[in-house]
Amino acid sequence: MTTTYEPNKVLSNEEFKVVGTRPIRPDGADKVTGRAQYGADYNPADLLYAKVLRSPHAHARIKSINVSKAESLKGVLAVVTGADTIAPKKGESADFGLGPQPMKYLRDNAIATDKVLYQGHAVAAVAAQDVHTAEEAVNLIEVEYEVLEPVLTAPEAMAKTAPILHPDLTTDEFGNSNVADHFQHKMGDIDKGFAEADVIVEREFDTATVHQGYIEPCNVTALWNDDDRIHVWLSTQGPFQYRDALALALDIPQSRVKVTPMEIGGGFGGKFPLYHELAAVLLSRKTRRPVKIVMTRAEVFGGTGPTSGSNVKVKMGATKDGRIVAAKTELRFEAGAYPGSPVGAAGMTSFAAYDIPNVIVDGYDVVVNKPKAGAYRAPGAPNAAFGIEQVIDELSKEIGVDPVEFRLQNCAKEGTRRADGPIHPKVGGIETLEALRDHDHYQSPLTPAKNGGKVGRGVAFGFWFNAGLQSTATISVNGDGTVNLVEGSPDIGGSRASISMQAAEVLGISADEVKPKVADTDSIGFSFGTGGSRTTFATGWAAYEAANDVKSQLIERAATIWGVDPNSVEMEEGVLRSKTDTELSMTFKELSAQLNDTGGPIIGRGSVNPAGVGGAFAANIVDTEIDPETGKVDILRFTMVQDAGKAIHPSYVEGQMQGASVQGIGWALNEEYYYSEKGTIDNSSFLDYRMPTSLDLPMIDTVIVEVANPGHPYGVRGVGEVSLITPQAGIANAITDAVGVRLESMPMKPSVVLDAINNQG
């Protein structure tokens, strides 16, 4: 029997009526006609346009700011500087996806007060009648700087002689230094572990600062109304976090801030933090008119939160029979200008895909003169995996065992303890690796070279824990048997579809009979932002709860109409019926038409903070071709395998896997912030910060593995992040397979690959 190869396969565990199907997304028509309103598309009456003045220096003290020339330019209505901000109270913090961070740092990052700590750091902003006048005006602001020496990498910033960014940043271990935090996770006896090892590999890796690369620049429109209420429209992943952080930054109650999340053009973790929003609000306070700021692409690179460059040391040991017995890593992460890199998450996930008895993980959070790091899809994990998955590859080669079998033999499973403490619940790591091993790609010979170069194959494996957190949803029933669903999670990649489908499954109606709406912060209960792979999991669950609330009320209403005990009525697949009297039956649609006259409309509510988050595993295979003359690497074939728990809408799960794969390919081969010695960015455009185009890539084949998460009604795990952890190491391993050298720095651009080839012994 011959089987046709399927490029996108779902290894399904359970079939449902709506869940697991591929309906057209509810916001589809707006998105293909240009009608969808993104943040920059919002133009209220009486709008002013603002521009931000940004520091040209990586590290400097602000000695003075003179705004008088800017203020007197015709068409300028207001100027703000750090002097217009409100000093945060001690101890106040806000969380933008990388843990709570002190409000003082968040405020200073939004508008510098005393020092600028990176090129692109906001210093002042101007509101004017049109954007070009605002542009002219910011250039008229005179800032006197005392330029200081910058420091750009974590190892350099940790040196005793390094310039200090924050005179108030101290730890017990390091005193006043650039080290904001040092943590250690420890399990077993590391010395005993290495003593047992027959093979030990030790290497050191460096990775460059990279950006999420969302296509839509950050934007905001803010109105300080005449009742002293503030309304903010923007493209954000976390409207409630913005609301709360703005209220803190302005020292006013949350209830005075309303955030309307507009359609959002990508985020990947980067559209959580406060950037220019504070300036927009302060300008509106001065003018009492709506003020809009849209970043240029250069401002996005220089003035938002990319993810950390890092230095990662890895030492691992295994026995001859293929058991990893010891693993050690030191993670030095650039936090950017203020504390709070993703090193914490990197430390928690670094060896979490494996069952290793003796582990030590040391993490250092180090401030440097770069933009404050933001979250980026499985924050921190790809940096660590780039090193660890290469060392594992090398161990398997030295022992002489297949790299997938080696990972299978050491794979974490239910009951395995992570070095940071938690014990894995039911997880699908083994199933993911087995699907990879059995895949046509892994079973097929190497893809032939297209251009006469050297070809190689690599694999890599990764774990990400995903997030739960709070979500709310309400559902109201329409008279025609449809429902309106209101929720608070900005939809970046089709989540209105995946959330609606879970409600539809409960009510026994079709996906397009649920009309979803992402509401503003006045119109729905608190919902943590869209990030951490949590939206389909947690907001989907809130919708499931709201739908079940509706369902139980429908049952009661039918019982009232029929004059029977509600316990004798059931609702299945959209039909209400008596369990005892076959005469008594009506469809949800028939009942919905009667609701208004039989007791009033029905609404359901759901509010969750789920504990049963399911961690996710991903693994990939990649065939690469290396041009030995130039060092250029081409991707010939790429397959991503991921455990989704249950794919609610498989197309959008595949989309997450494919998009993350390609971000990983870009991170691996091209992308980096290119810094001058002065700490200025030399490549802040899409021409020079080169992200993959369609022409650089093959199709990205996928396998969705479904090992149901027992902590979710439909078995959902998060799917948005884990696929970004493996491609970089997979590609590095493929390059090694092709040309026999290890790549210890990323990006593996032609010059790096060529140097590695030329320097091999």
Next chain:
Amino acid sequence: MPATKVHVTTTINGEPVEFLAEPRQSLLEVLRDVVQLTGSKEGCNDGNCGACTVNMDGRIVDSCLVLGVEAEGADIQTVEGIASADGLHPIQQAFLENAALQCGICTPGFLVSSKALLEKEPNPSEERIRMWLAGNLCRCTGYDKIVKAVMAAAKEMAS
């Protein structure tokens, strides 16, 4: 200071449109801020992302690299002009059915480029599609489903 505005006469999506533009305003700015057609998006404003792609006199251009005053006498089609009173164009329908968008910010540019491709080459290979779309950046999809959607639209339009 703003220079005197220039009167420009064009055709946009089949209808005559007149507008006043400052000489420094790009066609993208004019489309978005003057004519209120916000479907064309600004991703980079320097011709590298393709989110502002429009069809101008039969050629696809980055409207951020064209001045508004250069549109005098031009025939321009934007994403708003792809669907008709009869409904979505097959390329739009194919993008929806193939889940070829996630956040959707790049979608208008991809639709304009894809439509232009299919008008010139009704049955393009994967390689030709990738070549034609190389001027449009997408960060969400990895392009896989976009390429497949264009193939599906070609098939639909041929039938």
